[in-house]
Amino acid sequence: MDYTREIYWNIGHGVVLPMYLLSFAAMAMLAWGFWKRLPIYRQGKALDRFDRFDERVKRTVAEIFGQVKVARVRGGGLPHSMFFWGFLTLFAGTLLVMIQADFFTPVLRVNLLAGRFYLAFSLVLDLAGLLALVMLAALFSRRFITKPAGLESTDQDYIVHQLLFAILVSGFLIEGARMAASELTQNPGLARFSPVGYLVARLFTSFDPDSIRTTHKVLWWLHFALVLGFFAAIPYCKLRHIVTTTLNAFFAPLEPKGTLATINLEDESVEQFGAATIADLTWKDLFDADACTSCSRCQDRCPAAATDKPLSPMKLIQQIGAVAESAPGASLTEAIGEEAVWACTTCRACQEICPANNEHVNKILELRRNLTLMEGAFPGDEVRSAVSNIEVNANPFGLAFAGRGDWAEGLPVTVMADGAEVDILYFVGCYASFDKRNREIARSFIKICAAAGVRVGILGKEEKCCGEPVRKLGNEYLYQQLAGENIELIEGYGVKRIVTTCPHCFNALGRDYRDLGLDLPVEHYSSYLHRLIETGELQLSAQAEPFHFTYHDSCYIGRYMDIIEEPRAVLARAGGRVREMEQSRYDSFCCSAGGGRILAEEKTGTKISEARVKMALETGSPLIVSNCPFCLTMFEDGIKTGGAEGELSVRDLAEIVAERLA
Amino acid sequence: MKLLICIKQVPDMESRFKVGAGGSWYDETDLAWRMNEYDEYAVEQAVQLKEQLADAPELTVLSIGPDRVLEPVKKALAMGCDRGVHVQDAAAAHKDPWQIASIIAAYARDKGFDLILTGMQSQDRGSAQVGVLVAEQLGIPCSTTMVGFAYDNGTITAKRELEGGLKGVVKLTTPALLTCQLGLNVPRYPTLPNIMKAKKKEVAAIAVADLLKELELTGTASVYQPPKRGGGIVLEGDFAAMADRLLGILKEKTAVVR
Numbered sequence: 001m002d003y004t005r006e007i008y009w010n011i012g013h014g015v016v017l018p019m020y021l022l023s024f025a026a027m028a029m030l031a032w033g034f035w036k037r038l039p040i041y042r043q044g045k046a047l048d049r050f051d052r053f054d055e056r057v058k059r060t061v062a063e064i065f066g067q068v069k070v071a072r073v074r075g076g077g078l079p080h081s082m083f084f085w086g087f088l089t090l091f092a093g094t095l096l097v098m099i100q101a102d103f104f105t106p107v108l109r110v111n112l113l114a115g116r117f118y119l120a121f122s123l124v125l126d127l128a129g130l131l132a133l134v135m136l137a138a139l140f141s142r143r144f145i146t147k148p149a150g151l152e153s154t155d156q157d158y159i160v161h162q163l164l165f166a167i168l169v170s171g172f173l174i175e176g177a178r179m180a181a182s183e184l185t186q187n188p189g190l191a192r193f194s195p196v197g198y199l200v201a202r203l204f205t206s207f208d209p210d211s212i213r214t215t216h217k218v219l220w221w222l223h224f225a226l227v228l229g230f231f232a233a234i235p236y237c238k239l240r241h242i243v244t245t246t247l248n249a250f251f252a253p254l255e256p257k258g259t260l261a262t263i264n265l266e267d268e269s270v271e272q273f274g275a276a277t278i279a280d281l282t283w284k285d286l287f288d289a290d291a292c293t294s295c296s297r298c299q300d301r302c303p304a305a306a307t308d309k310p311l312s313p314m315k316l317i318q319q320i321g322a323v324a325e326s327a328p329g330a331s332l333t334e335a336i337g338e339e340a341v342w343a344c345t346t347c348r349a350c351q352e353i354c355p356a357n358n359e360h361v362n363k364i365l366e367l368r369r370n371l372t373l374m375e376g377a378f379p380g381d382e383v384r385s386a387v388s389n390i391e392v393n394a395n396p397f398g399l400a401f402a403g404r405g406d407w408a409e410g411l412p413v414t415v416m417a418d419g420a421e422v423d424i425l426y427f428v429g430c431y432a433s434f435d436k437r438n439r440e441i442a443r444s445f446i447k448i449c450a451a452a453g454v455r456v457g458i459l460g461k462e463e464k465c466c467g468e469p470v471r472k473l474g475n476e477y478l479y480q481q482l483a484g485e486n487i488e489l490i491e492g493y494g495v496k497r498i499v500t501t502c503p504h505c506f507n508a509l510g511r512d513y514r515d516l517g518l519d520l521p522v523e524h525y526s527s528y529l530h531r532l533i534e535t536g537e538l539q540l541s542a543q544a545e546p547f548h549f550t551y552h553d554s555c556y557i558g559r560y561m562d563i564i565e566e567p568r569a570v571l572a573r574a575g576g577r578v579r580e581m582e583q584s585r586y587d588s589f590c591c592s593a594g595g596g597r598i599l600a601e602e603k604t605g606t607k608i609s610e611a612r613v614k615m616a617l618e619t620g621s622p623l624i625v626s627n628c629p630f631c632l633t634m635f636e637d638g639i640k641t642g643g644a645e646g647e648l649s650v651r652d653l654a655e656i657v658a659e660r661l662a
Numbered sequence: 663m664k665l666l667i668c669i670k671q672v673p674d675m676e677s678r679f680k681v682g683a684g685g686s687w688y689d690e691t692d693l694a695w696r697m698n699e700y701d702e703y704a705v706e707q708a709v710q711l712k713e714q715l716a717d718a719p720e721l722t723v724l725s726i727g728p729d730r731v732l733e734p735v736k737k738a739l740a741m742g743c744d745r746g747v748h749v750q751d752a753a754a755a756h757k758d759p760w761q762i763a764s765i766i767a768a769y770a771r772d773k774g775f776d777l778i779l780t781g782m783q784s785q786d787r788g789s790a791q792v793g794v795l796v797a798e799q800l801g802i803p804c805s806t807t808m809v810g811f812a813y814d815n816g817t818i819t820a821k822r823e824l825e826g827g828l829k830g831v832v833k834l835t836t837p838a839l840l841t842c843q844l845g846l847n848v849p850r851y852p853t854l855p856n857i858m859k860a861k862k863k864e865v866a867a868i869a870v871a872d873l874l875k876e877l878e879l880t881g882t883a884s885v886y887q888p889p890k891r892g893g894g895i896v897l898e899g900d901f902a903a904m905a906d907r908l909l910g911i912l913k914e915k916t917a918v919v920r
Contacts, residue, residue: 265854273854308905333886376851384851392696400677402692484800 004114033235044283058190086132176200223324252357274369289321298350308605315352342379347593368474394464405460422457429502431629444658473596503556530566539662553588554628593630669701676811697734698782703842740852740859754787763795793841
């Protein structure tokens, strides 16, 4: 017996015209809904996010069909992905039926939906429907029964869930009714390939044939109406993310992570720096609000939000959207709150996890640029004096710039001004130069380099703050001044390779300075030492005492620069046995010092550093290893104020390695 | 209304000072420079007055010294002053307060300034004389150590800081000179548009010889580092051992424990 089915069974071909007309009407509503939103996005500044088209298309296809970013969070994400695949399969199946009915059959006179293919088609669609239904139930119970913290639900969410349920259930009922009246008796071999439909069909066996036909017809129209309602509703409710989030996978930046537009300070026609109103943001910044699904993943990972500061990256995105929609001329800082704008540590946890490719950090930095460059504002007086110190002595401590190279006294280091061949320029940074505790990092690094036979040069008193903290506070002017002076010096000495121990210097020199003309290989010592060990240039002692530790991924090394495994490998080679914190690698939790917050006091809420110290304690390790002077400073502090002294100590990667040289 | 604000560039006090050749002033190697703190209050107060009077006053900022003093002049212009005057003098640091005051007075004499603001003193020489000597030479009233300022139609009400935490209030009519003390205001951070605008503002250069006709009245005999006293001791290690050592030191070196 042949396996196929009669399309429009019980409905009749007379339905084709009204069906298409109604479908077009629904699609028109969908298009109209998005069309009406275009003027909102157009209020933003121009930005080219259509370049490198092929690359963008590839990424979009991979992200959306692979559901890569959605599935990264198991709770909520995985069921959503599986629901997506189920629903997508049903949609594709329906499209195939449509093409068969209204193109293949009348025009080509072939039936694709027959034979073995039809068996597979029936089974796949039936199971896809089941998958979608089960996953929807899981998502429903998560949202409305278990209710994880931070997940806010509205009536709209409830209605959308009910609509999807109704579509899936009515679909199965139609299938069941049709099977009860046909396949179940006429072709039981085929019925087995629709297991869920088969079970539903059994419900109808007590009905008389006419009632089944009437029920089928009513349900068919109901299902059709619901599906049209679904499409028409997309732009008007949260379902809009089906379109906007997909588009954002295309629009997401292709530049290296952490890239921030370098302001052209020579351009005298510019009168506004940073973002005061939405007109100063780009269209993409405004579009992001529509791509947000309120999943709260960003907020759940935000160190500021986790320690009771008035910042939620999710709300920030949405507040910008609300201003763009209803009060385009309003002050963004007022809408969001100045304290929230200053609270961000630019740790990028929000952006890393966002399934919608929203760009939180640069929005905040544009808001800060407006506050700093247009209003001369600071998050506090301590920051005002630190910035003034940087202006005068090129370090935030206000210590004499002439003492910048003092830490290197007696060590095998060449000051570049004295002139001698060197293999690398060690850009020391303010903390390792001046801070007593952090000088140990610099000294250890020199000791390691000496053991590996690497000749190290430093700029000494000529070196200036890299400018990263002030740039992240919005002070592009001071940043470019410092960067310009450093670049001129470095280029003047004919340096070939730069190594930093500070991730912030590393990000500034290695990425940001490129915009200002520095074009040299810049490395963080984590990967540099890893390479020296791999090539055998650096030998570690084989008899080194094994030690237990937990490793803290600095935001600007891990998330920003993808240096995740190298420091772990170095520590393992040094005899370390790691016990990872729950929030590690790309999910690492900031120490609190990024985004220029190293210069600011933490006045609101609890201390971020203490929260991180607590996470380290939970691993049971006696030692937390970091590779950033800011992290080291914050953890030394967090261990003291958090009462973890005696239980936990913090050391830098360089200190560990320097003690275990062969 | 015309205002004159006199500012000085001084080394940052965290700098490493060395006595210079000649022994009468410091050596300038390895020094970081900034605007004298008290002069920043003067600039800020002038800009605030300009804002109060709807932009009417014209603010002239003046500094004496080598070319490096153009830096603080630019900063003052970025903060809101209208025009700058650079009295070119490579040897300004070696002039006494009377000579410096004479230079300023010679410049200001025929300009009709309604108000002159200076810092209370400089952070490096700290004579606290220049302001009052300018007023003396111009024959205008003067008040010092100002921590509060109000202006109303030619009358200035200035709050002064006195000894022992006392404050006093004085009233003056313009033209007058005031010297500014810590606590008067919080100097603003120049905005970027204002920094850009400042680059186009005029800075007049005047050779010091055109203004200085006076000889010095006080000469600096010598400048020297204070003698090194005994350094502090930081005790580290076990608490009990630290307590014992502390007790030992107190017994040995003081009369606190007998």
